[in-house]
Amino acid sequence: MKRNRLVLLLLLISLLIRIVTVVIAGEPNTNHGDAASYNSYAVSILQNEDWIRNPDFRGGDRPPFYPMFIAAVYAIFGINNFLAVYIFQAFLSVLTCLYVYKFSKRIFNDKIAILSLIWSLGYIFYLQNVRLLMRETAMIFLLLVFFYYLYLYLIGEKRISRNFWLSLISYFLLIHTDPRYLFYLPFLVILFVVYQPFKQGLVNYFVFLVLTILLMAPWTVRNYIAYRGFVLINTRTLDLRDSRTKNPRMDELLQYNVLNFEDCSLTGNKDYPTDEERKLIKQGLNPNDRSPQEINAIKNDVYPDSTFWGRKWFQFREFWRPFRFRYEYRPFPDCRFAYWSMQHNAVSIVCYGLLLPFMVFGIVHLLLKRNKLVWFLTFPLVIQTLLHVLQWARTRYRNPIDAFVIVIAFYGLVQLYTFLKRKKNKIS
Numbered sequence: 001m002k003r004n005r006l007v008l009l010l011l012l013i014s015l016l017i018r019i020v021t022v023v024i025a026g027e028p029n030t031n032h033g034d035a036a037s038y039n040s041y042a043v044s045i046l047q048n049e050d051w052i053r054n055p056d057f058r059g060g061d062r063p064p065f066y067p068m069f070i071a072a073v074y075a076i077f078g079i080n081n082f083l084a085v086y087i088f089q090a091f092l093s094v095l096t097c098l099y100v101y102k103f104s105k106r107i108f109n110d111k112i113a114i115l116s117l118i119w120s121l122g123y124i125f126y127l128q129n130v131r132l133l134m135r136e137t138a139m140i141f142l143l144l145v146f147f148y149y150l151y152l153y154l155i156g157e158k159r160i161s162r163n164f165w166l167s168l169i170s171y172f173l174l175i176h177t178d179p180r181y182l183f184y185l186p187f188l189v190i191l192f193v194v195y196q197p198f199k200q201g202l203v204n205y206f207v208f209l210v211l212t213i214l215l216m217a218p219w220t221v222r223n224y225i226a227y228r229g230f231v232l233i234n235t236r237t238l239d240l241r242d243s244r245t246k247n248p249r250m251d252e253l254l255q256y257n258v259l260n261f262e263d264c265s266l267t268g269n270k271d272y273p274t275d276e277e278r279k280l281i282k283q284g285l286n287p288n289d290r291s292p293q294e295i296n297a298i299k300n301d302v303y304p305d306s307t308f309w310g311r312k313w314f315q316f317r318e319f320w321r322p323f324r325f326r327y328e329y330r331p332f333p334d335c336r337f338a339y340w341s342m343q344h345n346a347v348s349i350v351c352y353g354l355l356l357p358f359m360v361f362g363i364v365h366l367l368l369k370r371n372k373l374v375w376f377l378t379f380p381l382v383i384q385t386l387l388h389v390l391q392w393a394r395t396r397y398r399n400p401i402d403a404f405v406i407v408i409a410f411y412g413l414v415q416l417y418t419f420l421k422r423k424k425n426k427i428s
Helices: 002-025 033-047 065-077 082-107 110-121 124-130 136-154 160-175 179-195 198-227 248-257 275-282 292-299 308-320 342-353 355-368 373-390 395-427
Strands: none
Touching (some): 002 110, 002 124, 033 065, 065 082, 065 136, 082 136, 082 373, 110 395, 124 136, 136 179, 160 179, 179 198, 275 292, 308 373, 342 355, 355 395
16 A cells, blocks of 8 residues: 555656646747647648548648547647647656556566656656657557557466457557557567467467558558558558659658768758868868857868768667767768757766666676566567667657666666675675
């Protein structure tokens, strides 16, 4: 009873922190970037009677679930009521903290669960997403819920059928929030055969696969009617219409992952310094008013990486990066000049970077103990990393798997503390 009261108190503190965050720092302007497209999509759902048949509106190339979530909030509290959306996201983020607790308690113990909950309730990368009209909060929640119920199903927890359907539905909603998580689907067979007898695992995975495809069918039919061709979830995911409907996102993927960049003009950044500007800067001029950091990089002949493996190594580092003290250009064809402020570095190191050594220790400890949990806990870390190394990476693309980083890190911390305590007792 005391533990339940403590958990409830921590969740209420988590909610309070999030409500204060969205009231004070909620983004008031959604007329730019991704937020504008999500907002436009949500408004179109409520105002355009033909939005299902006619996707010709701003944001129509986005996956549907997050705009539908926004539209549902708007339907109750009024269109463009961003604060209402942020408050709903605050509650969703609190549920994420609850599932961090439930998951870590189920696989480890109360001590690790409480520590993980305390860390997640003030985790800055959760808080910063709550106050934005962005899909990250929903993705973080759905990915964790999916793996939580999948784990319960695979180990044969009570109410097996319920756990299976909850994992399936959460995965269905996840891929309709961000279709990149379809990348997980072929690899999930590993977990099924590790945690279940081989033949049974294959059969159950096949059932999961078929049901996932069946659940995707209605929206695929909608897309066929709307686009007059096969479009899987949204046009940015898979668009098999003729060449007249060329997919710009597919072109970006081709640029990032296939093309060689011997020709430095092949860049997606129109502000990337030309050779002419570089000469002027080396002469002491600054025609485009660049920052002192970028001026220094140009003078020292810092260029973006143009080789395939160099770009992949950069994406790996970028995905797991806890700090950035060195100024650099992102690889071709992006070529953005990247740097972090001291405040950004400090927050990232304290909230996330400190977890990494304990996470590594936790994984090594599980491996040495030959604990089968290591398969399940490292699965999202490995697959999410592989996905973004193959495409391109941002540190925010790691946030959906940060719950696993937190849980493993506190497992590692507790095990390290126990080991050091035993060693001290032996010496004394």
